[in-house]
Amino acid sequence: MIRIGIDMMGGDFAPLEAVKGAAEFLNSNAQTSHVVMIGDEVAIANHLKAFTLSPDTYTIVHTSQVIEMHEHPTKALKEKQDSSIAIGFQLLATGKIDAFISAGNTGAMMVGALFTIKAIEGVIRPTIGAYIPREDGSLGLLADVGLNADCKPENLNQFAILGSLFAEHILGINNPKVGLVNLGEEEGKGNILAQATYPLLKENNQLNFIGNIEGRDILMNKADVMICDGFTGNVALKLAESIYDIVKRRNIKDEHFERFNFEAYGGVPVLGVNKPVIIGHGISQSKAFHNMINIACKMIDTNLTEKIKASFNTTSA
Amino acid sequence: MIRIGIDMMGGDFAPLEAVKGAAEFLNSNAQTSHVVMIGDEVAIANHLKAFTLSPDTYTIVHTSQVIEMHEHPTKALKEKQDSSIAIGFQLLATGKIDAFISAGNTGAMMVGALFTIKAIEGVIRPTIGAYIPREDGSLGLLADVGLNADCKPENLNQFAILGSLFAEHILGINNPKVGLVNLGEEEGKGNILAQATYPLLKENNQLNFIGNIEGRDILMNKADVMICDGFTGNVALKLAESIYDIVKRRNIKDEHFERFNFEAYGGVPVLGVNKPVIIGHGISQSKAFHNMINIACKMIDTNLTEKIKASFNTTSA
Numbered sequence: 001m002i003r004i005g006i007d008m009m010g011g012d013f014a015p016l017e018a019v020k021g022a023a024e025f026l027n028s029n030a031q032t033s034h035v036v037m038i039g040d041e042v043a044i045a046n047h048l049k050a051f052t053l054s055p056d057t058y059t060i061v062h063t064s065q066v067i068e069m070h071e072h073p074t075k076a077l078k079e080k081q082d083s084s085i086a087i088g089f090q091l092l093a094t095g096k097i098d099a100f101i102s103a104g105n106t107g108a109m110m111v112g113a114l115f116t117i118k119a120i121e122g123v124i125r126p127t128i129g130a131y132i133p134r135e136d137g138s139l140g141l142l143a144d145v146g147l148n149a150d151c152k153p154e155n156l157n158q159f160a161i162l163g164s165l166f167a168e169h170i171l172g173i174n175n176p177k178v179g180l181v182n183l184g185e186e187e188g189k190g191n192i193l194a195q196a197t198y199p200l201l202k203e204n205n206q207l208n209f210i211g212n213i214e215g216r217d218i219l220m221n222k223a224d225v226m227i228c229d230g231f232t233g234n235v236a237l238k239l240a241e242s243i244y245d246i247v248k249r250r251n252i253k254d255e256h257f258e259r260f261n262f263e264a265y266g267g268v269p270v271l272g273v274n275k276p277v278i279i280g281h282g283i284s285q286s287k288a289f290h291n292m293i294n295i296a297c298k299m300i301d302t303n304l305t306e307k308i309k310a311s312f313n314t315t316s317a
Numbered sequence: 318m319i320r321i322g323i324d325m326m327g328g329d330f331a332p333l334e335a336v337k338g339a340a341e342f343l344n345s346n347a348q349t350s351h352v353v354m355i356g357d358e359v360a361i362a363n364h365l366k367a368f369t370l371s372p373d374t375y376t377i378v379h380t381s382q383v384i385e386m387h388e389h390p391t392k393a394l395k396e397k398q399d400s401s402i403a404i405g406f407q408l409l410a411t412g413k414i415d416a417f418i419s420a421g422n423t424g425a426m427m428v429g430a431l432f433t434i435k436a437i438e439g440v441i442r443p444t445i446g447a448y449i450p451r452e453d454g455s456l457g458l459l460a461d462v463g464l465n466a467d468c469k470p471e472n473l474n475q476f477a478i479l480g481s482l483f484a485e486h487i488l489g490i491n492n493p494k495v496g497l498v499n500l501g502e503e504e505g506k507g508n509i510l511a512q513a514t515y516p517l518l519k520e521n522n523q524l525n526f527i528g529n530i531e532g533r534d535i536l537m538n539k540a541d542v543m544i545c546d547g548f549t550g551n552v553a554l555k556l557a558e559s560i561y562d563i564v565k566r567r568n569i570k571d572e573h574f575e576r577f578n579f580e581a582y583g584g585v586p587v588l589g590v591n592k593p594v595i596i597g598h599g600i601s602q603s604k605a606f607h608n609m610i611n612i613a614c615k616m617i618d619t620n621l622t623e624k625i626k627a628s629f630n631t632t633s634a
Contacts, residue, residue, distance in 0.1 A: 135563070135566075146500050149500060149507060149508035149509075149511075150508045181552055183463050183466060183548055183551035183552065190466060190548070191466035191467045191546070191547075191548040192467050194466075194548070214551075214552070214555050215551060215552035215553060215555025215556040215557075215558075215559070216555040216556065216558055216559040216562075217559075218552075218556050218559070219556065219559055219560075219563060220559065228552070229508070230500070230508075231507070231508040231511070231549060232548065232549050232552055234500035234531075234532060235498060235500065235531070235532035235535075235545070235549055235552070236532060236552055236553060236556055237532060238533040239533065239535050239536065239553055239556055239557065240556065241532075242532070242533040242534075242536055243536075243560060246452070246536060246573070249452075250573060250574075252569055252571055254567055254569055256563070256567060257567075
């Protein structure tokens with residue numbers, strides 16, 4: 001039985017949308033999964049009344065504090081030890097849950113992941129990626145998208161390994177193509193970081209490296225895993241996200257641009273930490289929570305974390 | 318009389334589209350402007366037959382060589398001294414033309430500009446910006462978009478001054494708002510470069526600095542002049558350009574997204590060199606050439622280069 005822990009207090013619509021997402025998930029997965037709802041038990045129980053869930057499919061772990069969206073991560077985690085995020089990581093670290101999901105304070109989730117679950121041995125810096133919708137209906141992965149604003153070539157090389165394993169096992173892409181986001185296609189192009197990263201990716205036999213990709217290729221199907229520093233990736237991702245707003249405002253109906261609603265994807269996993277941790281958009285609604293739980297299950301089912309560990313042990317050997 | 322020099326051999330549709338663009342321009346501007354067409358005189362004269370231009374409105378300067386799109390800039394300029402780009406810069410340097418426009422080899426144009434016309438005293442690195450269409454019909458400016466892949470804070474500070482003067486005098490924006498492209502809005506956010514640039518922009522009294530802007534703000538009306546390193550700017554610009562291709566492919570008809578056809582804007586000026594130099598898209602057609610000539614005229618009419626010089630003298634004083 002997989003035990004998924006959810007921070008019910010995280011996000012703009014907490015705990016209602018988290019409850020709805022968990023209930024939708026349990027409707028079809030109660031045979032194999034158990035949901036641990038972490039947060040204010042009265043509020044959660046109230047919302048649960050609307051659903052006919054068997055009481056043995058979930059557990060409520062009461063917490064009395066909430067880390068708000070704009071609190072300082074380290075300070076908040078230290079001061080609010082009975083917050084849903086602090087308790088969630090405690091449950092994860094002690095093996096009471098197998099994965100932890102939150103749409104709350106991203107910084108606190110990151111700090112919690114790095115300090116309690118810690119980076120996998122050999123991983124210099126974990127990364128966060130984002131799904132990129134492609135016209136054929138598939139998803140690509142862009143990483144890093146903001147966790148690591150300044151990167152070294154070795155960081156990008158590791159993001160490529162982490163992203164490839166995620167794309168293969170979670171997105172189901174066989175032998176995923178890895179592209180280095182750059183300002184030109186030819187080898188030798190780029191800023192100092194990209195120029196120094198290229199040979200690392202090229203020589204990395206764990207990767208199916210296809211070379212440089214440009215900004216125009218990010219929304220296309222050229223590479224499945226697109227690697228860049230978190231500054232560039234963040235700017236590119238938010239630019240892409242803004243297209244959805246423009247399309248909506250202009251009343252354009254288009255199936256493909258509907259998929260630019262990045263909130264629908266739920267959250268992205270922190271890649272490179274020792275247990276599955278998924279961080280969602282603050283404005284996550286039930287569908288996003290449902291998706292996040294699905295991704296967490298898939299990470300557990302496919303043993304992604306163990307595969308990453310094995311990969312980094314191989315690398316350092 | 319303004320004398321505009323055009324490299325007739327540059328771009329994928331040379332010299333036909335350059336001839337058409339020049340002819341369209343001269344149809345309404347022959348009273349004040351003279352066009353110097355630089356390139357193969359037989360080919361140019363052949364195309365000119367289709368237009369009824371008075372022979373005193375233009376001059377053909379024959380050149381026997383062409384720098385192709387993928388030639389090495391420095392090598393090509395050295396070896397092809399009778400190329401349209403080499404001759405164009407010679408005419409510009411010696412005052413025979415007041416501005417030089419080309420849709421040819423961008424690298425050769427940059428090298429030519431830096432070595433013959435040179436950077437304005439006090440400008441560490443010139444920059445190239447790109448127009449960004451906004452929903453209200455206006456244009457913003459994003460700089461740098463690829464000329465300077467690695468930047469120092471002082472470079473970005475200078476791009477902000479150059480971009481502001483361009484936005485004010487050429488785009489006609491009064492007191493243009495300057496935004497620093499960053500991964501978060503709050504002061505203190507960013508990679509090392511953005512963090513170090515913020516205080517320079519904030520303290521620069523030549524600028525109307527509004528703070529950080531995010532990727533989601535680039536296509537919006539938040540800042541008129543958006544400053545970043547050339548790596549980030551190039552990725553963001555090409556991502557934005559690719560939206561037009563997606564929209565076309567999906568057969569979406571929308572007035573605003575029509576303006577994402579970046580080729581229509583013609584070229585962008587190299588900001589920070591001693592004379593007006595405009596570099597166009599390789600696929601420029603007549604409308605793009607026409608627009609580039611208009612921008613060159615506006616740069617001359619408004620004395621932009623002198624204003625930039627004055628601004629940098631003030632800065633260093």
